[in-house]
Amino acid sequence: MAAECPPSPPSPSPSSPMTIDGSDRDAALAKSAWLSRREVLERRSRLAKQLARVYRHHYWALMEDLKAKHRDYYWTFGKSPFKDDETAPASAENGKQGLGNSDDIKRCQVTGCKTKAMALTKFCHAHILSDPQQKLYKGCQYVIKSLQSKSLICGKPIPRSTVPSLCPTHLQKGEKRLIRDLRKAGLNVSSLSNLAPKFHVIVAEYICQIQTRRRAVQKACVGEVEIK
Secondary structure (H helix, E strand, C coil): CCCCCCCCCCCCCCCCCCCCCCHHHHHHCCCCCCCCHHHHHHHHHHHHHHHHHHHHHHHHHHHHHHHHHHHHHHHHHHHCECCCCCHHHHHHHHHHHCCCCCCCCCECCCCCCCEECCCCCCCCCCCHHHCCCCCCEEECCCEEEECCCCEEECCCEEECCCCCCCCHHHHHHHHHHHHHHHHHCCCCCCCHHHCCCCHHHHHHHHHHHHHHHHHHHHHHHHHHHHHC
């Protein structure tokens, strides 16, 4: 009797098309010979806002996917302990048979470190800054202790794109210290995410600074004229 074939996985259902905000109104105005300036600007603003929401949602979805992949990569090449006694003979046999590469798992080149080396490098995640050719990581710039000759910084590897250049532990400490200093100054702040001023506040501050500079220039010019 012939073996039964395993059932094929169901095909993924196609995603439903996205609905455009205000599409019913656009359909009503589609046969219009002309549109007023207000109608055109309103439609462009509505479509631009919806497109921004779509891009924002897609961006954060990619960020969550990136975090998951980086977590797996960090555990495989940076945090997982090195296995040599149990896997070395099997890896050697697989290498002879052509089933695998015996050099898939390598030790970190730092003396005394037995952690796995990261992919495409000879160092583990903790010692990745010892590789002069790597371009993906930089050291944490948190000042642990200030000495007379130099300052002692953390130096823990973090992604080069991290802003500010602090590891998660010291970033949290810095935020707590900043909140404490703001409270001492009289500001009741519970989170740093609420400190960003609104656009109209920034514009008003810039206008105030520009007017102050103009008054200073006018006073200087009047003083030069009186002296002459």
